[in-house]
Structure formats: structure tokens, C-alpha cells
Amino acid sequence: VDLSTKVAGLSLPNLLFNASGVCCQTEADLKLMIESESGSLITKSATYEYREGNPSPRYLPLPSGLGSINSMGLPNEGYEYYLNFAKNYDYSSKKPLFISLSGLSLADNVKMCEAFVAADLPCVLEVNFSCPNVPGKPQLGYDMEAMENALNVLAPLIKKPFGVKLPPYFDIAHFDTAAAIFNKFDNLVYVTCINSVGNGLAIDFETESALIKPKDGFGGLGGLMVLNTALANVNAFYRRLPTKQVIGVGGVTSGKEVFLHVLAGASAVQIGTTLKEEGPTVFARINKELTDIMIAKGYKSLDEFRGKVKTL
Numbered sequence: 001v002d003l004s005t006k007v008a009g010l011s012l013p014n015l016l017f018n019a020s021g022v023c024c025q026t027e028a029d030l031k032l033m034i035e036s037e038s039g040s041l042i043t044k045s046a047t048y049e050y051r052e053g054n055p056s057p058r059y060l061p062l063p064s065g066l067g068s069i070n071s072m073g074l075p076n077e078g079y080e081y082y083l084n085f086a087k088n089y090d091y092s093s094k095k096p097l098f099i100s101l102s103g104l105s106l107a108d109n110v111k112m113c114e115a116f117v118a119a120d121l122p123c124v125l126e127v128n129f130s131c132p133n134v135p136g137k138p139q140l141g142y143d144m145e146a147m148e149n150a151l152n153v154l155a156p157l158i159k160k161p162f163g164v165k166l167p168p169y170f171d172i173a174h175f176d177t178a179a180a181i182f183n184k185f186d187n188l189v190y191v192t193c194i195n196s197v198g199n200g201l202a203i204d205f206e207t208e209s210a211l212i213k214p215k216d217g218f219g220g221l222g223g224l225m226v227l228n229t230a231l232a233n234v235n236a237f238y239r240r241l242p243t244k245q246v247i248g249v250g251g252v253t254s255g256k257e258v259f260l261h262v263l264a265g266a267s268a269v270q271i272g273t274t275l276k277e278e279g280p281t282v283f284a285r286i287n288k289e290l291t292d293i294m295i296a297k298g299y300k301s302l303d304e305f306r307g308k309v310k311t312l
């Protein structure tokens with residue numbers, strides 16, 4: 001069977017890669033991704049300056065085994081580190097490189113995009129719309145006017161095909177409004193759905209305490225528990241963005257959830273919590289599981305079932 005796919009005009013040998021933020025902050029992390037059986041890799045969202053991030057514990061798998069919670073606080077090496085990595089990347093390798101940017105302001109996103117555009121590299125830029133907005137206002141992805149304003153500035157600046165990372169939406173009107181905005185920008189060629197489900201709270205029964213230290217224990221939820229929200233966001237945007245692609249992320253623990261993400265419309269699928277817990281060998285395991293599922297169901301390529309989820 002053929003697990004290859006194309007995203008933003010680039011060919012991926014298989015559809016799997018890391019969720020931004022997992023196994024991608026340092027060159028050592030990224031080397032593990034390069035050496036893994038992933039089809040691609042994306043860097044940790046970069047800010048203009050280096051950031052230490054929040055105090056630990058700031059990430060934990062949940063005792064239920066159903067997912068994870070994190071409030072990392074955008075720890076990253078600063079955008080120049082990832083620009084340098086992108087300048088030295090071996091683009092003759094089969095794995096395309098994606099670069100995630102999460103400026104703390106539109107001005108920072110502009111400065112970072114300008115630097116990457118000036119370098120004119122084959123990597124694909126992805127803007128993280130869960131990035132913080134003006135304090136007191138919701139994240140960019142939940143501020144439709146601010147999101148459109150940002151795209152009015154960034155899309156022309158980036159010029160080449162690029163993507164955006166989206167928070168989960170839960171209201172059909174939000175799918176409609178967000179998609180109408182994205183359809184205004186031809187070089188916005190894909191959306192990645194979903195970022196973690198925001199501001200969950202994990203409490204330990206014995207200690208009667210929040211599990212993570214930052215934000216009184218509030219943090220983004222990932223893992224199996226967000227699968228159905230992820231599938232809905234993938235399919236909602238797959239239906240609403242006919243000229244664009246969707247990268248699916250959320251709830252992947254096996255080949256089965258990857259299969260469901262592709263049925264929902266995903267062109268590629270990212271792994272976060274399960275990669276964090278299992279390590280980069282997860283890509284070989286899940287590629288094999290997906291292969292076995294496709295053989296059992298008689299599919300030879302992803303195109304044969306992408307977006308073909310049936311309705312009753």
C-alpha cells in the first residue's frame with residue numbers, strides 16, 4: 001500500500017509527523033525526528049526571542065491514560081535557531097521541513113516571516129494561531145477580526161504557500177466564519193486542526209491538587225480524549241475549504257485513529273501525546289498498523305478514502 005501524500009505542494013513519503021511542540025525544540029529532538037519513520041517534521045513554535053517557558057511540572061500524561069495536559073508557555077530557542085536549522089537542512093532528503101511560528105505580537109510574526117522569506121528556503125511556514133493575542137483578549141484563533149487582520153498582513157508577506165495551526169472550534173458558526181476568512185487567502189494552502197483543547201484542569205484525587213504548576217493547573221488537553229473534537233474540526237474545514245488541505249492532529253494512538261483522520265479529510269496526520277509518551281518509534285508502529293488496516297479494507301492509497309466519511 002502507498003502511504004505517501006502531498007501537502008503544500010511537497011511530497012511526504014508517508015502521512016505521519018510530529019505535532020508541533022513534541023520532539024522538536026532542539027536540534028537533538030529534530031535529529032530524532034529525521035531519523036524516525038515519520039514522513040515529515042515540524043519545529044516547536046518559535047518566538048522572536050529565546051524563551052524558558054513555564055515552571056515544571058508543565059506537561060503530564062493524565063492518570064486516566066486518556067490524554068495529557070500541558071501549559072509549556074512556549075519554551076523555544078528563539079526563531080534564529082530554527083532559521084539556522086532550516087538553512088542547514090538537507091532538502092534532498094525525502095522529508096519536507098515545516099517551521100512553526102508563534103510570535104507574541106503581529107509585529108514579531110512579521111519580523112520572523114520577513115527573515116524566513118528573505119532566506120528563501122524550501123521549508124513550509126506555519127503560523128500558530130493559538131499564539132497569545134493582546135492580554136485580556138482571546139487567543140488569535142478565537143478573535144476572528146484579529147485573525148483576518150493578521151492574515152491580511154502575513155499572507156502577502158509570506159507569498160509562498162503556507163499554513164496555519166488552529167485551536168479547536170465547537171460552534172458551527174465559528175467553522176463558517178473562520179473558513180470564510182481562510183478562503184480569502186489563496187496562498188494559505190492548508191490548516192492544521194487541532195491544537196490542544198484549551199484550559200482544561202487535571203486534579204489529583206489523593207493529593208487534592210492540580211497536576212501542573214502553571215496557571216493554577218489550567219492547561220491544554222491532548223490525547224485520545226480530544227479525538228472526536230479533532231475529527232470534527234478536520235471534517236468541518238475539509239468540507240468548507242475545497243481548494244485547501246487539512247492536516248489532522250488530536251487523539252492518535254494507533255493506525256485506527258490515523259485512518260479516521262484521513263476519512264474525515266486529513267492529507268497528513270500528526271502525533272503529539274502518543275509521541276511524547278512512546279518516543280519516535282511510534283511512527284514505524286503506526287505506519288505498520290495503518291498499512292494493515294488498508295490491506296484489510298482493500299485500500300491501496302490514501303486518496304481512495306480521504307474525506308469519504310459516510311453520513312447516515
Ligand SMILES: CC(C)(C)CCc1c(C(=O)O)[nH]c(=O)[nH]c1=O
Nearest residue numbers: 071072073074130131132196220
Ligand atoms: C499556548 C501558547 C503558549 C500560547 C502557544 C504554544 C502552545 C503550547 C505551549 O507552549 O504551552 N502548548 C500547546 O498545547 N499548544 C500551543 O500552541
